[in-house]
Amino acid sequence: MRAALRHFLLLLACSALSGPASFAFAGEPRTPHQVIADLRQQMYLIGDTTGSLEEFVQAEQQAGRAIRDTINAGGAARLVEKNREGQTPLMAAAFMGYSRVIDELLKSAEVRKSIDDAGPRGLTAWLYTSMAPRQAMWVCNPKLVESPSSLVPLLATQYYYRLSVENPYRKSRLLLEQAGARPDPDRARQIWHDLCIVHDGLARARIQGARDTLDAVLAEGAESLTRYIAEQHSRIKAAGITESDIGSYTIVDKKGGPGGIEVTLHRTDGKWVMVENDKGATDFRTSSNKELLELVHSFPGDIPLLFEIACIQNAGQAFCRLNKKDDPTKVGYALVRLATGEPIAQSLRRLTPPAKSASSLDALR
Known part of the structure; x- marks a missing residue:
């Protein structure tokens, strides 16, 4: 259900990927750069839906096999050609920390021969891995967190970097060193100093x-991202559900279909009341600031950054509305189960149109 919630809400938030799509005509083998670009998209989609480490690994292994096919086909030139950003496939994979792709690329003598070639700003594959861009980009440029289209893909793929048994950048750098790459720690510090001119002085x-x-x-x-998310959470204030939220909803399953549970929200005698699957009604009240902060932790980490969240609750569950911050007309709903120990958020799909508020009804009289 958590995966379905992430998928449903992030469809409202942002569908931008971290890189341009790549295409190959039917029957035409993909170039190494296309393989890596496709892998970037696939990793984003996995993070956006399931966040499964197993799926991340499978996707990277599949990309590695595609690189191996290029090597076996004798496509040496394609293994070292530079893209429009001036990166070889080895540099592009190092930038992303795709260790399994790097491992396959390094099986080519042509790639090993050019292992210390430099791309834009003098960055080699080894230097890219030492910068860990996908795990530290917001330290280099804190303004990145102000751009949801840039931040969301980074946050979605953090599962891959944080859940991996061995950090992908550390593993990638070790593979490069074992293949003969020249370590240059002084150059790494200097490049960080030159490029990251806006980050925190400390x-x-x-x-x-x-x-x-x-x-x-x-x-x-890691520290900067944790601090930023905590700051966003600290700004969360209790907000009320309104009469426009009155109506019927169904829980959404992992495939985006009805989950077999319907709930109906009413307003009776000044109280919020919910009926689940036509069973007895239960009362709800507006969540306090403290309760709301606890509820927010049941959502994927990037959701509170993108949505304003309002909830009502009782001892067993909470009903929440999520309005996209940069477009409040985009609304999602969730039911959070509280009686299961750790709160579990489940996505809701609205079945009835929004109710008209009392003020709008009065205007019609």
Whole structure:
């Protein structure tokens, strides 16, 4: 249900991916750059729906097999050609931390021969892995968190980086070093200093003083993201459900279909009342600030950043409305089960049109 909730709500929030789509005509093999671009999209979609580490690994393994097919087909030139950003496939995979793709690329003598080639701003594949862009980009440029279209894809794929047994960037860098890449920690610190001109002064000092830039940026990235999410949560204030929310809803299953449970929200004698599957009615009240903050933790981490959340609740469950911050006309609903220990959020689909408010009814009289 958590996956269905994420999918349903993020459809309202943003469908932008972290890179342009790539296409190959039927029967035409994909280039290594196309394989990596397709993998980026697939990883985003997995993070957007299930967040399953197993699915992340399978997607990366599949991309690795596609790279292997290119090597076996003798496509050496394609393995080292640069894209419009000036990156070789090895650099592009290093930027993303795709260790399984890097492992396959390094089986090519042509790739190993160019392992220390530099791309834009003098960045080699080894330097890309030492910067851990997908886990520390917001440290380098804090303004990134102000752009949902940029932040959401990054947050969605954090499952891959944080759930992996071995950090993808550490594993990628080790593979490069084992294949002969030249470590350059001083250059890594200097590039971070030159490129990341807007980040926090204390973070800059810690990274500059670190023996290993990768360890430092991973730590700063995790701390910065945790702090940012906590700040967003601290701004959450209790808000009320309104008469426009009166109506019937069905729980959505993992495939986006009806989940077999319908709830109907009423307003009776000044109280919120909910009926589930035509059984007895239960009273609800507006959630307090403290309760709302606890409820927010039941949603995927990026949802509170994108939506204003209002809830009513009782001891067993909460009913929540989510309005997209940059477009309040886009609304989602969720039912949060509270009697199961850890709160479990389930997506709701509205079955009836919004009720008219009392003021609008008065205007018609």
